Amino acid sequence: DVKVTQSSRYLVKRTGEKVFLECVQDMDHENMFWYRQDPGLGLRLIYFSYDVKMKEKGDIPEGYSVSREKKERFSLILESASTNQTSMYLCASSFGGGYGYTFGSGTRLTVV
């Protein structure tokens, strides 16, 4: 069964901490995405990557960075966590052109 696996289901971090969210896919997908989902705001794209070491900003990249050193792994980094980054974070991957779109189960991050 094909999968996008996110390293943590729930995470609690303190303000100012550096936070790493990891995502691994086993489908040989070219594209990987990080979204956040907030009540009333829906899903918003933070960053995406269309190839190893390639990345592009999405709609809300401020306060975040990403890393893709291997095709199967895409990491989201919160450089200095703040309370307004408390959210559900969803990783997704797809083939080029959007085929085979698959989401991870999400990481609910709380910053206190």
Add this chain to the structure above:
Amino acid sequence: KNEVEQSPQNLTAQEGEFITINCSYSVGISALHWLQQHPGGGIVSLFMLSSGKKKHGRLIATINIQEKHSSLHITASHPRDSAVYICAPLNAGGTSYGKLTFGQGTILTVHP
């Protein structure tokens, strides 16, 4: 940037009813996903379609690219269909890399 409008925002039905969720978008797209999210759960792509109609079990999705409109139908609805349904057009263009834009979602509740 695509504008995506879904209707209705909330939908309550009795088991067995026929359900329709509508999605309109304002700019050109290459395809469109219908996504399903159960409470506390991850997101699953039900359909990706670029023309015509697709059917999977009791679910039917249609799209009219020229009219910029798509619909998701559920026949013989069941309480396990209760979920949030999200329309997600796939950005057109060679550099889109499979980026999705999301509607706000339709919260469906099916009562036994």
